[in-house]
Amino acid sequence: MKLSAVQQNCNNRRSNSFRTTGPLDSTVDGTFKSPAALFWLLLHGICCLISLVLGFRFSRIIFFLLFSSTTTTTTNLYTAAPLLKTTADVFETLTFRTPPSSPALSDPDAPSNNTIASSRVVVGRHGILVRPWPHPNATEVMKAHRIIERVQREQQLQYGIKNPRTLIVVTPTYVRTFQTLHLTGLMHSLMLVPYDLIWIVVEAGGTSNETASLLAKTGLRTIHIGFDERVPIAWEDRHQMESRMRIRALRIVREQKLDGIVMFADDSNMHSMELFDEIQSVKWIGAVSVGILVHSGNSDETSALSQKQEDEENLPVPVQGPACNSSGHLIGWHTFNSLPYVEKSATYIGDRLTVLPRKLEWAGFVLNSKLIWKEADDKPEWVKDLDMLAGNGEELESPLSLLKDASFVEPLGSCGRKVMLWWLRVEARADSKFPPGWVIDPPLEITVPAKRTPWPDVPPELPSNEKVDGIQEHREKRAAKTRISRSRNGSRSKRKRESRTVEAQVSGRHAEE
Amino acid sequence: MKISVWVFVVHLVSGFALRIIAAELEQGQHTERISGSAGDVLEDDPVGRLKVFVYELPSKYNKKILQRDPRCLTHMFAAEIFMHRFLLSSPVRTLNPEEADWFYTPVYTTCDLTPNGLPLPFKSPRMMRSAIKLISSNWPYWNRTEGADHFFVVPHDFGACFHYLEEKAIERGILPLLQRATLVQTFGQRNHVCLNEGSITIPPYAPPQKMQAHLIPPETPRSIFVYFRGLFYDVGNDPEGGYYARGARAAVWENFKDNPLFDISTEHPTTYYEDMQRAVFCLCPLGWAPWSPRLVEGVIFGCIPVIIADDIVLPFADAIPWEEIGVFVAEKDVPNLDTILTSIPPEVILRKQRLLANPSMKQAMLFPQPAQPGDAFHQILNGLARKLPHDNSIYLKPGEKLLNWTAGPVGDLKLW
Numbered sequence: 001m002k003l004s005a006v007q008q009n010c011n012n013r014r015s016n017s018f019r020t021t022g023p024l025d026s027t028v029d030g031t032f033k034s035p036a037a038l039f040w041l042l043l044h045g046i047c048c049l050i051s052l053v054l055g056f057r058f059s060r061i062i063f064f065l066l067f068s069s070t071t072t073t074t075t076n077l078y079t080a081a082p083l084l085k086t087t088a089d090v091f092e093t094l095t096f097r098t099p100p101s102s103p104a105l106s107d108p109d110a111p112s113n114n115t116i117a118s119s120r121v122v123v124g125r126h127g128i129l130v131r132p133w134p135h136p137n138a139t140e141v142m143k144a145h146r147i148i149e150r151v152q153r154e155q156q157l158q159y160g161i162k163n164p165r166t167l168i169v170v171t172p173t174y175v176r177t178f179q180t181l182h183l184t185g186l187m188h189s190l191m192l193v194p195y196d197l198i199w200i201v202v203e204a205g206g207t208s209n210e211t212a213s214l215l216a217k218t219g220l221r222t223i224h225i226g227f228d229e230r231v232p233i234a235w236e237d238r239h240q241m242e243s244r245m246r247i248r249a250l251r252i253v254r255e256q257k258l259d260g261i262v263m264f265a266d267d268s269n270m271h272s273m274e275l276f277d278e279i280q281s282v283k284w285i286g287a288v289s290v291g292i293l294v295h296s297g298n299s300d301e302t303s304a305l306s307q308k309q310e311d312e313e314n315l316p317v318p319v320q321g322p323a324c325n326s327s328g329h330l331i332g333w334h335t336f337n338s339l340p341y342v343e344k345s346a347t348y349i350g351d352r353l354t355v356l357p358r359k360l361e362w363a364g365f366v367l368n369s370k371l372i373w374k375e376a377d378d379k380p381e382w383v384k385d386l387d388m389l390a391g392n393g394e395e396l397e398s399p400l401s402l403l404k405d406a407s408f409v410e411p412l413g414s415c416g417r418k419v420m421l422w423w424l425r426v427e428a429r430a431d432s433k434f435p436p437g438w439v440i441d442p443p444l445e446i447t448v449p450a451k452r453t454p455w456p457d458v459p460p461e462l463p464s465n466e467k468v469d470g471i472q473e474h475r476e477k478r479a480a481k482t483r484i485s486r487s488r489n490g491s492r493s494k495r496k497r498e499s500r501t502v503e504a505q506v507s508g509r510h511a512e513e
Numbered sequence: 514m515k516i517s518v519w520v521f522v523v524h525l526v527s528g529f530a531l532r533i534i535a536a537e538l539e540q541g542q543h544t545e546r547i548s549g550s551a552g553d554v555l556e557d558d559p560v561g562r563l564k565v566f567v568y569e570l571p572s573k574y575n576k577k578i579l580q581r582d583p584r585c586l587t588h589m590f591a592a593e594i595f596m597h598r599f600l601l602s603s604p605v606r607t608l609n610p611e612e613a614d615w616f617y618t619p620v621y622t623t624c625d626l627t628p629n630g631l632p633l634p635f636k637s638p639r640m641m642r643s644a645i646k647l648i649s650s651n652w653p654y655w656n657r658t659e660g661a662d663h664f665f666v667v668p669h670d671f672g673a674c675f676h677y678l679e680e681k682a683i684e685r686g687i688l689p690l691l692q693r694a695t696l697v698q699t700f701g702q703r704n705h706v707c708l709n710e711g712s713i714t715i716p717p718y719a720p721p722q723k724m725q726a727h728l729i730p731p732e733t734p735r736s737i738f739v740y741f742r743g744l745f746y747d748v749g750n751d752p753e754g755g756y757y758a759r760g761a762r763a764a765v766w767e768n769f770k771d772n773p774l775f776d777i778s779t780e781h782p783t784t785y786y787e788d789m790q791r792a793v794f795c796l797c798p799l800g801w802a803p804w805s806p807r808l809v810e811g812v813i814f815g816c817i818p819v820i821i822a823d824d825i826v827l828p829f830a831d832a833i834p835w836e837e838i839g840v841f842v843a844e845k846d847v848p849n850l851d852t853i854l855t856s857i858p859p860e861v862i863l864r865k866q867r868l869l870a871n872p873s874m875k876q877a878m879l880f881p882q883p884a885q886p887g888d889a890f891h892q893i894l895n896g897l898a899r900k901l902p903h904d905n906s907i908y909l910k911p912g913e914k915l916l917n918w919t920a921g922p923v924g925d926l927k928l929w
Contacts, residue, residue, distance in 0.1 A: 120824060126760040129847060
C-alpha cells in the first residue's frame, strides 16, 4: 500500500507530463483517497521544502527505509535494492552534476544477492556510469579506422568489380611550362585508382629530370621512356607526333608482354574515377564518350556580332564517342563539329586561338593488351598486327586503324551516354620560361617579360622579379624597396597605381633596349 | 552387379565433392545461412503444419477501434492489426474449429492513442477481459483448455502487463486470464514477470515501404563507425537521468559525446535511414522498455546492432542466433563501449555483416503487406507450429477451473 503510494507520487511527474491520465490512473489504483496517501502527500511537501533549503534533492525514500516494512516479496526484491541505491545516489547528487570530474561508479553489489529465479536487472534509478577520462583514446581510434578500412575493402570486393585487371596508362608528354600543371592533375587521378596500374610515360626530347622527379612522387609503377624528337611548334605536327609516341608505348607493351587494359591518358585531359571502373568491363576494344572542351580563343578579338550569332545557332554538343541505336549496338560515331571554330583555330602551340581535336581522339579508346601482343591465344582475327601498321608509315589517327573491322568496338558508359573524361589542350606560349623544377633558387638573373606572360598580373612586390641586370640594379632595388614599404602601408588604390607605373617604367626601359 | 556398385560409389563421391564445392562457394558469397537454436527454420513454411481458427468478434473490438483512429496502422504497435488481416486470408486459417490447433482472438488492445500518438493501456485489461468472456461464453474451446491453445498478440511496451511504467507493469503482472495462453509480444526480458515461458517475441512494426524507399547502393563505403539517433535524457519525465534507460543512454552520451568515432545526437535528420546504411555499428540501447524499432532498422540496413539492454530476449530468439549477429554489451560496460567495439576482430565483423545480408534475415523482421514467404507473420506461425502438438495435460477435466476470474486490480473487473 505504502509502497504503491510512494511509487505513485514518485511517478506522478512522469505520468503527468507523459500522458494526461491523472484521474484515470488513480481510479484504477484506488489509493488516492486513503489517509495513508494524504500522509505521504504531506511528507512529500515537507521533503520538497527541505530540498529547497538544502539545495539538493532530499528523498523521502529515507523515511521509507526508516520505517521499512516488507509487503510482498517480489516488490521488495525489485524495489528494495534500488532504494538503497537511491539513497546512495541522493548523497552523491552533488558530484553527479559534473559527471566528467568524478568517477561515479554506483554500488553494484546490492542487487546481486537475489534468489535464483528473479532478474539481475533492477527497476528504478540507476547511476550514470562515466569513466574517469571520457575522451577518445588514440589507439582505439586507430583500431576503429583499420576496421572501417577492412569493411570498405570487403565492400569493394563484393559490390565493386570482381577480378580487376591491371590498367596500362599511356601518356605522351614533354617539358614545357604547363607540363607540371597537367601532369600533377593526371598523377593525382591515377594515384586514386583502386586497381593495379602501370604508367608508361613517353617523353619527347628524351627523358628529363623534370619529368622523372614528378613521376618519382607517385609511388606508382612507371615506365619512363624517351622519344628522340623535339615537339614541333604546329599543332597538326604535334598531334601526329603524339600518335607516334603512343605507338612507341604500345611497342613496349608488346615487348614486355604486359597484361591488362590499355588506356590513353593525355596529360592535359581530366578523368573521372568512374571511368576507371567502367573500362574494366571491356573485352577487346571499347570506346567511351569524350567531352571536348574548347575554349573560345582570345575574347578580345571576337566581335560582339559573331558572339550573338553563335548564341542563336545551336551550339554543337561537345562530345566525341560511339553512337548506338535503340538496341544498344554500335552504329556510328559522334564527332566534334569543328566548323564554327575553323577560322579561329590555332595553328601553333601557344597562340591564343581555339585548339581543335582530331576527328576521334585516342583518349576515347581502350584496348585489351592482348590485341597488341605478337602471339596471344584468343586474339581475334579482325585486328591487324602492330608491326604491319607502323612499318607502312601511314598516319595512325586513332586506334580504329588497328582494326580491320570497326564494328567490333564495344561502346562503354551506357552506350556512350555517360561522359567520363574530358579532352582539353591548354598551353602557354612556346617561348615562355618557367623556373626549372618550379623552384626559384638561385634568384633569376634575367627576366624577359613577354608581352603577356603566364602570370599577367604579377604584383610588383616580389623583389626577385624587379631585378634588372646592370647599372640599374641598385637603383631599382632601392626604389623597389621604398615602393614596397610605401605600397604596403598605403591603400589598395595606391598600390594599383604604383604597379601600373612600374610596368610602364619597365616596358619603357625595354623599349629603349 | 558390379556396375551398380560402381555407379553408387561414383554418386557418393560426386555428392561429397559437390557439397564441398557448394560450401566453398558460400564462403565467397556475401551472405551466410542463419540457423538458431531451433535449427535452420527461418525458411520453413507453416502451411500444412498448423491450423488456426479466428474468432469472429463484434467489430467494437477491432474494426470500430481502428476506424476511430487510423494512426494505429502506422505506429510501431501495428503488428496486432496486420496479424489479424494476415490470418483472415491465410491458408492456415480454418473455418472448422474442431480441427484447429490454435485459436486467435482479434482484439486491438493497443489502439487507444493520445493526441501525440502514444497508446494508453488503461482500458486494455478490461477490453481483453470482455473479449475473453465473450469467447468463453459463445464457444466451448476456451473452457476446454482455459486458453492454453489460444494465442493473443499484445505488442505493447510490457506485453500483457498493460502498463508503460515498469514498476506498475511488474506490480500488475500478466493479466490473470492470459496466464495459460501463448502471448505474441514485442517485450522480452529474461526472468521478468511480463514474459511467460513459451511466449513468442516478435519485432516491432516498421513500415517496409518507407525503408525500401531509402535504400542506397550497397557499394557506398561504410564510413561511420558507431551511429545513434535518439534521446539520451528524457527531459520531460526524468530530467536528472538515471531512471530513463536505467542510465545507460545517459552514460553513452557522457562518455562518447566528443568521440569522433561515435556519430550520436538527438537531432532527427531526414537522412536517418541513409546514414544507417553508411554505418558499421548501430546502437540499440533500451529506453523506457528494452525493445526498440532500431533493431529492425539495423537489420534491414545491414548495420550491426549493438544491444545495450541486460537480459533482453530478442525477436524469434530460437530461430535467429542473435549472439552471432549482434553485439551484446552489458549496461555496466557502457563506459568501455569503444574498447569493446574496436577489439572485435575484423573477421567476426565481416561474418556478422554477411549474416545480416542474408535476405531471409531481413524478411523475418518485416511485416509486409501483402504477406511474403519468410516474413514475420510466417515466423510467428512457425513458432506456433514448433509448439505443437499440444500436451494432453492442457485439456481440463470437466468442472476443473484453474484461472481466477476475479484476480487483479478492482478497476479491471469493470465492464468494458
